[in-house]
């Protein structure tokens with residue numbers, strides 16, 4: 042079982058977050074346990090549990106998440122590059138059951154990921 046959807050509380054402003062971008066489709070905010078000097082989560086306002094739950098109806102929104110990720114990366118000064126990660130389901134290491142894109146940067150990234 043994935044944990045409760047804490048990100049809905051951030052969307053609804055029921056709990057605080059360090060928001061760096063907000064628009065009608067998505068929010069971007071600082072991860073509470075950063076794994077890199079820059080670690081930002083980009084999430085849709087729409088409730089989607091996992092990457093496996095996306096549908097054709099989400100096509101434009103998903104593209105928008107990537108455009109926002111690129112813009113935030115630029116704003117954060119990640120000129121040397123960055124990594125985007127989407128964990129899907131328990132096997133993929135997803136803890137929060139609301140689709141989110143991790144934007145990680147500010148240090149060298151290794152491969153393969155853990």
Ligand code: AMP
Nearest residue numbers: 047058071072073074128134135136137
């Ligand atoms: P994932 O394992 O892909 O589901 O990632 C969930 C991420 O959400 C983790 O990196 C957590 O540190 C982060 N996180 C959990 N709760 C909060 C919160 N209240 N504010 C910001 N980030 C959070």
